[in-house]
Amino acid sequence: MKNKLLFLLFFINHFVTISQCEDISVELTTNFSPFQISSIIESDGLRNGDDYKDATLYFPINNTENLKSIILVPGYQATQSSVALWAEYLAKRGIVSMTIGTNSLNDLPAIRADALIDAMETIREENERVSSPLYHKIDINNIAVGGWSMGGGGAQLAAKIDSSIKAVLSITPWLWPNTLSELDLNHNTPVLIISGEVDPIAPNNQHSNVHYNYTPNSTPKLLFEVSEADHNIPLDPSIGNGDLGNVAYAWLQLFLYGDMCYCEFLETDLLDQNLTASNYLTNLNCATLDRTTIKISDLNFKLNPNPFSNTITINLKADEVGKIEIFSTNGVLVNTIVANKDITILDTSNLTKGMYLLRLSSNDGKYVVKKMIKI
Numbered sequence: 198m199k200n201k202l203l204f205l206l207f208f209i210n211h212f213v214t215i216s217q218c219e220d221i222s223v224e225l226t227t228n229f230s231p232f233q234i235s236s237i238i239e240s241d242g243l244r245n246g247d248d249y250k251d252a253t254l255y256f257p258i259n260n261t262e263n264l265k266s267i268i269l270v271p272g273y274q275a276t277q278s279s280v281a282l283w284a285e286y287l288a289k290r291g292i293v294s295m296t297i298g299t300n301s302l303n304d305l306p307a308i309r310a311d312a313l314i315d316a317m318e319t320i321r322e323e324n325e326r327v328s329s330p331l332y333h334k335i336d337i338n339n340i341a342v343g344g345w346s347m348g349g350g351g352a353q354l355a356a357k358i359d360s361s362i363k364a365v366l367s368i369t370p371w372l373w374p375n376t377l378s379e380l381d382l383n384h385n386t387p388v389l390i391i392s393g394e395v396d397p398i399a400p401n402n403q404h405s406n407v408h409y410n411y412t413p414n415s416t417p418k419l420l421f422e423v424s425e426a427d428h429n430i431p432l433d434p435s436i437g438n439g440d441l442g443n444v445a446y447a448w449l450q451l452f453l454y455g456d457m458c459y460c461e462f463l464e465t466d467l468l469d470q471n472l473t474a475s476n477y478l479t480n481l482n483c484a485t486l487d488r489t490t491i492k493i494s495d496l497n498f499k500l501n502p503n504p505f506s507n508t509i510t511i512n513l514k515a516d517e518v519g520k521i522e523i524f525s526t527n528g529v530l531v532n533t534i535v536a537n538k539d540i541t542i543l544d545t546s547n548l549t550k551g552m553y554l555l556r557l558s559s560n561d562g563k564y565v566v567k568k569m570i571k572i
Contacts, residue, residue: 221459223462226443231289232290233259234258235255235330237254238252238253239252242326243319244319248316249270252296252316252319254323255284255293256330256331257289257292258330264292264331264336265453265454266293266335266339267292267293267294267364267366267449268313268340269283269343269345270313270343270345270348271299275302275348277298278296279432280345280432281296282432282433283366286435287434287449293335295316295320300312304347305347305373306347306350306372306373309344309352310354310355310358313352314342317340317361320340323335338361339363339454340363341363341366341453342362343368344370345368345431346370346371348368349367349368349371349390350370350371350372350404352365352367354372354381357384363452363453364386364388364389364452365388367391368431369392369396369398369405369428369431370399370404371399372404372408374403374407378411379411379413381411382408382411382412383413384413386416387418388408388417388418389418390405391421391445392420392431393422393427393429395425396426397428405420406420420477420478422476424437441473447463457483457486461483508543508546509545509555511540511541511543520535523553525553531553532544532548548572552572553570553572
């Protein structure tokens with residue numbers, strides 16, 4: 198009986214995962230429908246942080262709930278416009294994206310790290326600014342940081358300083374190689390490193406490859422080396438028929454949104470890397486990836502009675518759970534309800550007695566938790 202139940206759990210887990218992830222493909226991820234976007238600057242009321250100079254906040258105007266965000270800082274002698282293509286691209290894919298400048302164009306990576314952390318406070322305050330178009334629309338607990346060149350190095354350093362950062366996008370990163378040590382990059386924040394194969398400014402053997410190796414093996418990490426690219430080419434996410442942008446989008450979907458469907462997308466290298474990447478390294482293992490690492494919170498909920506008769510009473514936090522579903526053992530959806538109260542009652546009187554899978558989904562539609570039940 199125990200082995201049968203274990204098989205049943207595996208079967209349902211596999212079926213639900215497949216049915217849930219069937220729309221995650223290279224073709225569908227590449228051919229996305231972009232959101233319309235808008236932007237605001239400090240003269241519009243956006244906070245002016247002490248540790249950076251000027252900011253532009255790009256956001257999707259058709260996706261208005263529980264928005265995740267990322268902050269991008271430029272490299273040495275560059276302004277925020279240098280990372281604007283990435284910000285606009287990610288905003289079109291539903292992620293609030295803010296670019297910042299530096300107080301001095303010569304600021305070193307450590308100062309750029311401070312600038313990113315200061316900008317995180319700007320994101321949080323924007324969520325509370327009543328006149329903001331993003332008032333109470335930002336998920337302030339899921340913020341990523343990124344940057345280019347010294348900004349990419351600064352993003353890594355920021356993750357070491359602030360453990361609340363959920364993901365790092367490090368584009369052709371530069372950190373002083375003569376003093377860099379493993380301690381500098383000893384953090385738990387998942388990091389995506391994008392490098393150029395023929396980068397003369399931040400050569401891979403001194404920078405990106407070293408950053409990847411120095412990041413702990415216990416930290417999810419991925420290195421995407423763009424074939425024949427120099428230091429500047431990876432500033433365009435459309436490179437390689439969109440492969441570059443797809444990898445970054447999948448990384449943020451996995452670690453900002455907690456969407457496990459994108460793990461296999463990244464782990465198995467489904468993209469045509471023979472054309473786009475001259476090197477593709479990752480330590481992702483979807484079978485063992487700790488769900489707490491991708492910030493999916495376990496919900497405290499109670500079911501009663503068990504086994505159930507004609508109804509199931511669920512005690513939960515309605516502000517976290519958006520949808521409750523029941524699947525049969527062959528993966529057919531047999532009941533669904535939108536949760537709008539802390540105590541939700543499901544009618545099961547029309548169901549045949551037996552084993553079922555109960556699945557609770559978060560308000561943004563992502564999988565949260567599932568449980569076998571007997572009716």
